[in-house]
Amino acid sequence: MTAPAEPLEGESSSLFQRTLGVFRYSRRALALVWSTAPGLAIVLGVATIVAGVLPAAAAWVGQLIVDAVVAAIETREAGGDWDYRPALQWVALEGVIMIGIAGAQRTISACQSLLRALLGQRVNVMILDKAGTLSLSQFEDSELYDKLTRARREASQRPLGLVNKTFGLIQNGISLISFAAILFQFSPWAMLILFVGALPVFLSEAKFSGDAFRLFRWRSPETRMQMYLETVLAREDSVKEVKLFGLGPLLLERYRDIFRRLYREDRALTLRRDGWGFVLGIIGSLTFYGAYAWVVVAAVAGRITLGQMTMYVMVFRQGQSAVSAMLTAISGMYEDNLYLSNLYEYLEQPTATDGGWRSEGVVPGDGVRFEQVGFQYPGAPRPALHDVSFHLRPGQSLALVGANGSGKTTLIKLLTRLYVPSSGRILLDGSPLEEWSIDRLRARIGVIFQDFMRYQMQVGENVGAGDVAAFEDAQRWQRAAHLGQADGFIEALPEGYHTQLGRWFRDGQELSGGQWQKVALARAFMREEADILVLDEPTAAMDAQAEADIFQRFQEYARERMTIIISHRFSTVRIADHILVMDGGTVIEAGTHDDLMARDGRYAHLFRLQARGYQ
Known part of the structure; x- marks a missing residue:
């Protein structure tokens, strides 16, 4: 199994376009961090600047220490009046600088830890809040479930990762500018050497980051299957059947098999990524030691002092680390942007607006009307409902009878606006359901679903x-x-x-x-x-006495209300004022219990069949 080779939509294969794409979501991530904790963001920014400036200052003071020591030694050997205090003063200053660097790094770490908790919670709330706006049909879409899985798995940590890398890029950029000012005194070519040494590793990381993201995105369904198998094997509502039917070993082996396939893909990518990283990293090491030799030769030739040699070597080493960190940060930002696309792709999923405004209908007291209503699930080969019509007035009860899959529960989901009809219309008190405020509509409906x-x-x-x-x-x-x-x-x-x-x-x-x-x-x-009560198999798990008691109370409670009952028990169904017999999504019989029995059709056949079971 291999990941698809073609790039994702909007993903460019050119380095220039990839570099520009790094900042596609960076602004939004920074804005998210700022809106989550502006105080922490300010402290993090200040600490980043301090941590970026002080390393160059430490290198410069290091040069002054070495030169002061050399000067004191030369003065002592020449028999002059030597003094060690200037060198100790520079040592004390370097100590203060190093304390400042340590403090800045600790501050950055503390801010990142606090932001990680705050931002992780904020993003998870955004994901769950978005879930509350999705329609039932969207939840039943496997593609959207993949988006939700990807968002929840990675995106909650990526905004902070992107912000951390952005601040790290700024910190190393500031350090590099200060290093450049020092290295320029040695040679204008020094900075070019630093970039050339770090560039191969950057190109490798950018390439493999894209590969890792495509692999992660492509196998979301398998990851979701793993999560499902974990749930089945470890949840109390499923463990009874798992144990009884001996499904544990079979499902566990399927879980292991998915892991083995995913692990093979991860292992191949990891070996390629680290192998190329090692080979290309050798170039950076050779570049550094070449620059090291250049500085040593310059010191031996007397073009620079021993203190300057120490400073330039330190700056070269730290400068190379800064360049490498910057390019790694850019590569990481590119990767984070790819994963953040999962979050924003999910958050920007279009949702249907309520659009309703009515709190009462144009014909109060008219009740519920279905007029030639049809509905077909997305991707389904045939309609779940077709040409369903009835009128239910206040004080009346309606029973729905039919085999499983005949469309009974789908009809209820249309009434509660969990779905929108594909054809026909549904009226409440003379006004179409889509004109009703969704909150007001659902406040008028009490429902118990079978599941x-x-x-x-x-x-x-x-x-x-x-x-x-x-x-x-x-x-x-x-x-x-x-x-x-x-x-x-x-x-x-x-x-x-x-x-x-x-x-x-x-x-x-x-x-x-x-x-x-x-x-x-x-x-x-x-x-x-x-004033609308919907009971979908309300007594399926109850004994006969409990069922009789409940429906006695229910009839008293529902006297002025509209009630819809779905049941396979005809002792329950026969109390309804009107009965619809459904088959294949259509109404094949309608009437009272006595009417349907006199007609001697499907309802009468089912009623007698069930009645014989009690004889």
């Missing part, structure tokens, strides 16, 4: 999740739990409504399937102002 969430939170919070406005309202919890018939077992838990649920956290209590379903049903009852 409801089991939040690893307190029992009361699990109930309160049904209405965020009353998330911590204990009285509302109790009323909703009573309607969902969950109050009995909740009050028997160790800490009542404040009992932690699930096994992820300490002292968490696990519930049975039927108890969880009652909690989810109570969640739907939290929206006391909702």
